[in-house]
Structure formats: structure tokens, C-alpha cells
Amino acid sequence: MTDFLLTGFDLERFVRETLAEDLGEGLPGGGHDVTSESVIPASARFSGVMDSRDAIVVAGLPIAEAFFRALDPDMEIEHLVHDGDEVPPGTDLMRLSGNARAMLTAERSALNTVQHLSGIATMVREYVDAMDNPDCTLLDTRKTIPGLRTLEKYAVRMGGGSNHRMGLWDAAMIKDNHVLVAGSVGEAVRRAVEAGVKEIICEVDRLDQIEPALQAGATRLLLDNMEPETLRQAVCIVAGRVPTEASGGINLQTINAKAATGVDYVSVGRLTQSAPAADIGLDFTPL
The missing domain is CATH 3.20.20.70 (Aldolase class I)
Structure with a gap:
């Protein structure tokens, strides 16, 4: 996990429960990413770039990192910008390299979080301006x-x-x-x-x-x-x-x-x- 700390917020629990929801843990037939496991070899590796298609204020990158590291602790992750930065369209936000299955399984949870929090941060900046x-x-x-x-x-x-x-x-x-x-x-x-x-x-x-x-x-x-x-x-x-x-x-x-x-x-x-x-x-x- 990252060293991202917020009073009253348990990052490890949030990541664990969010992934469990997406994986269907505790449900009949649940507990795994059926698509990635059936299509992607266990040893396959990916590199990836998270980028913004809009002008935004960034928020949530440390949480996205925590999702990926929860499934691949050795994943190489580089933050190219920081939370609070205002960036133009086409900006690369984060670069990753690691286990392909882990990336694909964590992708939606990580993106949902960054998209939602960055959307809030962007609207707030519009109101401040x-x-x-x-x-x-x-x-x-x-x-x-x-x-x-x-x-x-x-x-x-x-x-x-x-x-x-x-x-x-x-x-x-x-x-x-x-x-x-x-x-x-x-x-x-x-x-x-x-x-x-x-x-x-x-x-x-x-x-x-x-x-x-x-x-x-x-x-x-x-x-x-x-x-x-x-x-x-x-x-x-x-x-x-x-x-x-x-x-x-x-x-x-x-x-x-x-x-x-x-x-x-x-x-x-x-x-x-x-x-x-x-x-x-x-x-x-x-x-």
C-alpha cells in the first residue's frame, strides 16, 4: 500500500472491499476475474499509461496506485503529476509496469476512483475561479x-x-x-x-x-x-x-x-x- 493517509479513512480496507465487490467474493462462482484468467497468461506483463482526455484537476492517484499494488506488490508505478495539479487534455498521469492480470483486474476500480475524485476537484476549481x-x-x-x-x-x-x-x-x-x-x-x-x-x-x-x-x-x-x-x-x-x-x-x-x-x-x-x-x-x- 502507499503511505496515503486521511483521518478516518482506511485505505487498505477500501481497496480490499472495492476489489471484493468487483470480483464477486462470497458469491456463487465469484472470487476471480474470469475474463483475465481465461484470456491472459499468468506470466504475462503489461506496461500502461493513465491519461486524461479532458482538462482536469487531478485527485486520487495514490488510491489508484494502492489498487494495483494490492494485486501486484512489485508493480513499477511512476506518478507523472500530483493530486491537486491542474493539467491540460492529453496529459499522462501515471505510468505502470507489472503483471498483466493484476493490471486488468484493478483497472476499473482504480479508474472509477480517479475519475470520480478528479471530477469533484475539477468542479471545485471552476467554482473557486x-x-x-x-x-x-x-x-x-x-x-x-x-x-x-x-x-x-x-x-x-x-x-x-x-x-x-x-x-x-x-x-x-x-x-x-x-x-x-x-x-x-x-x-x-x-x-x-x-x-x-x-x-x-x-x-x-x-x-x-x-x-x-x-x-x-x-x-x-x-x-x-x-x-x-x-x-x-x-x-x-x-x-x-x-x-x-x-x-x-x-x-x-x-x-x-x-x-x-x-x-x-x-x-x-x-x-x-x-x-x-x-x-x-x-x-x-x-x-
């Missing part, structure tokens, strides 16, 4: 594919964005349904404060909710679905007492204007929810 505001930080959300959150949020960082809370455990986010049960914004925040929660993000969708949330102890305000002029008013009311975050209705056409209102953060769910896969291929040559 469109925002064009060094004083405002682009954030992701919890709208991630189950089981892939840590990797998808890693890809966001590779694209130049930052991570919102990682899950339900590391910050409170009080939204309309919480307020509905508590009775008011202020009461919902007060309950979180009394529970000893240190970071309390409170969603507000009206200007008159700002003061009650702040007085009750909110540490950050999520200004939801507000137009730029309303966002400016909200920022003036907050007056720097806590960080502010714009969310909702944000796309490549609206992000610049919303970031320019003085908010500290802009969060965009589609970064992980809707990013298309990057067009990346892997071509082999027999040795």
Missing part, C-alpha cells in the same frame, strides 16, 4: 455518496475548496426542522449551548432571526437562500460577531455576486453531489 474572491472560502456540504465522504472531501481540498463539518458529530447545525420542534431559533440555539456544544451553526432565512440566534450563542450563521442585497444587510447586522456563510441557490453564475457581499464562506452541495466524472483512460502495451 468563478468566485474570484480570496476573502471568501468555498465549502462543501454533507451531500456525499455514502461511504465515500472522506475521499470526496479530500477531492474538494485538492480542487482548492475547504471542508464544512465532516458529519453530524463535529458541529451542531440548527436548521428549520430543529427550529420547528424547539419553537424558535433562539430556543434551538440555547438548547445546543446548554448541551455543551462548542460549535453551533444556525441557519437563518430571515433577517429578524439573526439577533435571536446570536444572543442565544450561535457561533456561525448560515444565511440560507438570500439574494445578494439581503446578504449584505445580514453581514451588516452580524457586524463581524461570528462568521457568516451563504448557502442555497449558488451556482457558477451566482457565486461571484454572493461571495462579494462580505460573507466569510459560501457552501455548495453540488461540488460532491453532482460533479461529473473526469474522462480518464488507461492504455496497456504487452511487454
